Amino acid sequence: MSNSTGNSAISQAKQGHGLIDAPPGLKGVVVTETKLGDVRGEEGFFHYREYSAIDLARAYSLEEVWHLMIEGHLPNTAELAAFKEELATTRRIDPEVADALPAIAKVGDPWNPLDGLRTALSLACTAEGLGPCIDLTPEQRRRDALFVCNQVPILAANLWRARSGESLLDPDPRLGHAGDYLRMVAAESPSNGRARALEQYLISTIDHGFNASTFTARVIAATGADIGGCAVGALGAFSGPLHGGALARSLDTLDKIGHAENIDRFVRPRIEAGERIMGFGHAVYRTRDPRAQLLLEISERLGGEKAELARQVETRVVEIFSELKPGREIHTNVEFYAGVLLDACGIPRPMFTSTFATSRVIGWTANVLEQAHDKQIIRPSARYTGPKAPAALPQR
Ligand SMILES: CC(C)(COP(=O)(O)OP(=O)(O)OC[C@H]1O[C@@H](n2cnc3c(N)ncnc32)[C@H](O)[C@@H]1OP(=O)(O)O)[C@@H](O)C(=O)NCCC(=O)NCCS
Structure with a gap:
């Protein structure tokens, strides 16, 4: 990870001149550079690329903002049509994964949909054969990123259906991402008002600076792991009650x-x-x-x-x-x-955090694609505070 601030402290540490103590929770520490967006906490403002995220949510569709995050610019009509076609190619559920969903949804009492999602997403990525990012071309990484984002709403909605004793539903690639998710969760076509409301919520939660789950995704990406592994790890961080939970x-x-x-x-x-x-x-x-x-x-x-x-x-x-x-x-x-x-x-309360994950995964994967350009593994240090070492081993 490179950055332009704190360079002298970082180069000192590199030269072996000692460790740098970071503040608790890494608050205020800049650990990388990003072109994806930023949060300006004092002003109450955040943006995706160069645009206010709130303005985007008011005026654009999820697919347009998704394109902005991945490609760096809002699509024109032809680009949007091509992007939707590309998205449709992985908007499906693998039959073996579908067969496994009822079993995954049965485990746990009380049942936490996000735990089920974590398991199902891992399985779907294995079934799709996602390889380590380090071995992939940028085009292959991008394809895997879109695949992972498409899987989250399909799996989340169908796990809920399976747990509720309902039959599984295939996604409908003709519908928008948000409306289709709502259709699968509720088993009926949502009104335009509800679909748009959910879409606006999803747009406004795609990304939000270097939050805990995004940081987690980037740490995993920096090891060269596959994008599924990055998203599953991020889901773990996301599940905490102080974050998405x-x-x-x-x-x-x-x-x-x-x-x-x-x-x-x-x-x-x-x-x-x-x-x-x-x-x-x-x-x-x-x-x-x-x-x-x-x-x-x-x-x-x-x-x-x-x-x-x-x-x-x-x-x-x-x-x-x-x-x-x-x-x-x-x-x-x-x-x-x-x-x-x-x-x-009309989203059931236990499904709230999984619903949030359907948008945040777009942010995680955009961050993973950005991180993949950086070949530096993220490996900070810890200050040892245990008993003095080496100690003599106890007699046996
Ligand atoms: C999000 C959160 C973890 C941020 O924590 P943080 O960075 O430590 O927050 P701050 O440094 O601003 O906390 C300052 C003080 O306010 C308190 N505080 C912050 N949020 C609080 C809350 N929701 N309820 C009660 N006290 C709160 C802290 O305990 C701390 O008190 P202290 O200085 O007397 O010890 C914290 O606000 C929180 O736990 N919120 C509730 C959970 C939540 O809604 N999470 C979703 C986040 S999007």
Whole structure:
């Protein structure tokens, strides 16, 4: 990984002049360069390539933004048609993988759809014979990236169907990525309003700086591994409740609050006890998450009954945070209104994080393709803090 900041410290370390202590959580440390986008936390702004991600979500389709991420520019009409055709070639499910889905979906009580997705995606990539990136041409890597992105919604939706005792459904390549996912999950053609709402949510969550799962994907990519391995590892990082796993918990919090008059009674003691309130706070933003406004507007457009309560909870909880955690600037994050929106779209709550994964995998794979140009393995150091070594072995 190369970067233009901190070069003197890095070259000192390279010359063996000692280790550099990174701050906890690597906060503020630049570890690579990217042309994919950035998050400007103080301003409450993020972008894909040179465009505001929120503006893209308001005006473009998922496939257009996907093309932007992979190719570096928004497609013209002919390019978009060609891209859709290319996508359609891997919008299918391998028969052996389909046969395995009911067995995968049966394991686990309670069942976590994301765990099933992790297993099924690994299997699908094996069935497709994805090879180590290091051995592939850029064209082959790109094809594998599109394959992996196509598999995630197909597998996620059909695992849900299998778990619910429903028959599997083949994808319909004539439909858009978002609408087809909704069709497979709900087994009925979604209204244009719902399909577009989900599509806008998916666009706004494709990528978001060097978050934990993206970093994970790039670390794996730097070993030369196959793109399936990168995505499966990223899914593991993504599943954590402090990352993608916060989604359903945010809506649970809203349900537990129930009414505006309960907000103080519910939230205050929890913050005072040091608990985390899901859907609030962000590792980078010190403002309201720029996705919150878009997702709130879309939820209101759909007429979701929870949107009004969510708006009231946001206002009051931010006031409570500024009183109990002065100077910390804790605001709503993407998960807060995402849960409300996905609920209004008819996505079952256990499927929230898998749904988020259907867009974030586009970001992971775009990052993997970028990382594949860099031949440097990512291998930081740890400071040993155990007992002094070498110690004599215990007598046996
Ligand atoms: C996202 C998150 C992990 C960021 O953590 P972070 O980078 O450590 O956050 P900060 O450094 O801004 O935290 C500053 C302070 O605010 C507190 N804080 C941050 N988010 C909080 C939350 N949601 N509820 C209660 N307290 C919170 C921290 O405990 C810390 O308090 P302290 O300084 O008294 O110890 C954290 O905000 C969180 O756990 N949020 C809830 C989970 C969630 O919604 N995740 C989805 C993220 S998109």
